[in-house]
Amino acid sequence: MAMNARRPGRSRLTILVMVLASITIVTLDAKDVPVLRSLRSTALDVLSPIGSAFQSVTGPLRNAWRGVTDYGDLEAENRRLRERLDELRGRSEASAELAVENRKLRDQLALKTETPIPTIVGRVATGNFTSFDDNTAIVDRGSDDGVKVGNPVVTKGGLVGRVQRVSATRAVVQLVTDPDLVLGIKVKSNDIGTGRGTGAGKPFLVDSGIDLTDEVAKGDLITTAGTQDSQMPGGIPIGTVTKIARNQADLVQVLEVRLAADLTRLDFVQILNWVPPS
Amino acid sequence: MIEVVLVVRWSVLVITALVVQVGVAPEFPVLGVVVNLMLLVAVGAGVVGGPERGAVVGFFCGFLLDLLRGSGALGLSALAYTLVGAAIGATMTQVLQVRRWSSMAIVAAGSATGTMMFAVEGQLFGERTLTNPRLWTIVTVGALLNGVLSPIVLRAARWAERRDDEPKVLGAIDV
Numbered sequence: 001m002a003m004n005a006r007r008p009g010r011s012r013l014t015i016l017v018m019v020l021a022s023i024t025i026v027t028l029d030a031k032d033v034p035v036l037r038s039l040r041s042t043a044l045d046v047l048s049p050i051g052s053a054f055q056s057v058t059g060p061l062r063n064a065w066r067g068v069t070d071y072g073d074l075e076a077e078n079r080r081l082r083e084r085l086d087e088l089r090g091r092s093e094a095s096a097e098l099a100v101e102n103r104k105l106r107d108q109l110a111l112k113t114e115t116p117i118p119t120i121v122g123r124v125a126t127g128n129f130t131s132f133d134d135n136t137a138i139v140d141r142g143s144d145d146g147v148k149v150g151n152p153v154v155t156k157g158g159l160v161g162r163v164q165r166v167s168a169t170r171a172v173v174q175l176v177t178d179p180d181l182v183l184g185i186k187v188k189s190n191d192i193g194t195g196r197g198t199g200a201g202k203p204f205l206v207d208s209g210i211d212l213t214d215e216v217a218k219g220d221l222i223t224t225a226g227t228q229d230s231q232m233p234g235g236i237p238i239g240t241v242t243k244i245a246r247n248q249a250d251l252v253q254v255l256e257v258r259l260a261a262d263l264t265r266l267d268f269v270q271i272l273n274w275v276p277p278s
Numbered sequence: 279m280i281e282v283v284l285v286v287r288w289s290v291l292v293i294t295a296l297v298v299q300v301g302v303a304p305e306f307p308v309l310g311v312v313v314n315l316m317l318l319v320a321v322g323a324g325v326v327g328g329p330e331r332g333a334v335v336g337f338f339c340g341f342l343l344d345l346l347r348g349s350g351a352l353g354l355s356a357l358a359y360t361l362v363g364a365a366i367g368a369t370m371t372q373v374l375q376v377r378r379w380s381s382m383a384i385v386a387a388g389s390a391t392g393t394m395m396f397a398v399e400g401q402l403f404g405e406r407t408l409t410n411p412r413l414w415t416i417v418t419v420g421a422l423l424n425g426v427l428s429p430i431v432l433r434a435a436r437w438a439e440r441r442d443d444e445p446k447v448l449g450a451i452d453v
Contacts, residue, residue, distance in 0.1 A: 010330070011328070011329055011330040014330045014333060014334060015329060015330065015333040015360070015364045018333045018334060018336070018337040018360045018364075019333075019357065019360055019361065021337060021356070022337060022340070022341075022353050022356040022357035022360055023353070023357065024353075025341065025344075025352055025353030025356060026351055026352065026353035026354060026357065026403070027353075028352075028353075029351050029352035029353055030351060030403075036352055039345065040345055040352065043342075043345035043346060044345075044346075047296070047300050047345075047346060048300070050297060050300045050301050051300045051301055051304060053301065054300075054301030054302055054305065055301075055305060058301075058302065058305045061305070061306075062305040062306065065305070065306050069307070069308060069309070126300070126304055127304030127305060127307070127312070128304055128312060128348070129299060129300060129303070129304055129312065129343070129346045129347065129348075130312055130314060130343065130346075130347060131307075131310070131311045131312045131314070131412070131416040131420065132347075132350070132396075132397075132400065132405075132407055132410065132416065133347055133348050133349065133350075134310075134412075135349070136348035136349050137348075138348055164348070164349060165348070165349070172348040172349065174349065179406060180406070199410070199411050199412075200412075202411070
């Protein structure tokens, strides 16, 4: 043990310099200094592939580990998925009929379908490096692939989040569970409100805009509103209403929404080549 | 020359920890908590090398972790780990004898302090870290994991801190 307590004056000075250096970095980052931004992007480009490489090597071990540590969660999820499957089987027949009817009506009215947004398929590159990053995911596509800050990210299930930062080969996605990501939403009755995440593994919450008189029921689909200045294009499924509470003080209904996309096991995602209007 | 050797050894240790943090730690979370090896190395530097070493190693460990984080302000981990590395180092200079179990407890306590410090700073910068519903799980499980892993990291830290001009028997502190 070589306790370095022989030069207390120098020791104090070194500690002070390190503290000041940290504060300087925090301050410069708050001002979005380009050097730090590019340093961060480079770190993401250099280090994230290491995570991806280990991910493929440690795959079987990881699965075994998760089987042990997440056994209770997996059991509950299995039960929930079986219930959901039954529910969806019932719905699919009704949906098929509605789709046929919709097509006929569109043909009658000569309506054009909405222009599809080009997508970039990506894959979650690595798990989160720290425990405080559970509202972000890193995807193996970056600016070299055409990804831009603000692009929505979806799966077949529904909305995953939006691109928050981009490096040449990686994109950091702010997940829909992040309380800081406030989204315009639309309910079945076409009423528009706003909602936000409440943290990883927690429901999405619609807490403004849906008046007490607006028609909402459990099981209703919530989609992105896509209004002017919205962060997302319209019509992307966010989830289904699981709980409705009446906030008499603000005269609104507060909706708890179960997310349509399974964020606990994200793998392949689609990045929509769409940016919010500036 | 001795200083150069020290820098090289500590660099090797920090980079190794970084690679393990990036490659292995996210794959094996415990109760959803990812072990924080960078914090563990920062605390280990304080335990083994004193306040100055704790601060310097803590700064670099924190800064590298900040660069890795997908979101949040840069420099928050650097500040937290600098302070905790220095604080643990200062505490250790007052301790005459440390056994293996107590060193594990000290590392666990240092890790909990570092995580809380980061959470407080994050909250000040609008990151909702202090109001994170899983904060206490992250602090407790993270501290326990670091405590359990501390013998390995402290051994590596002793290797990094060893000065070849010093006697092999290094006083009463036995970590």
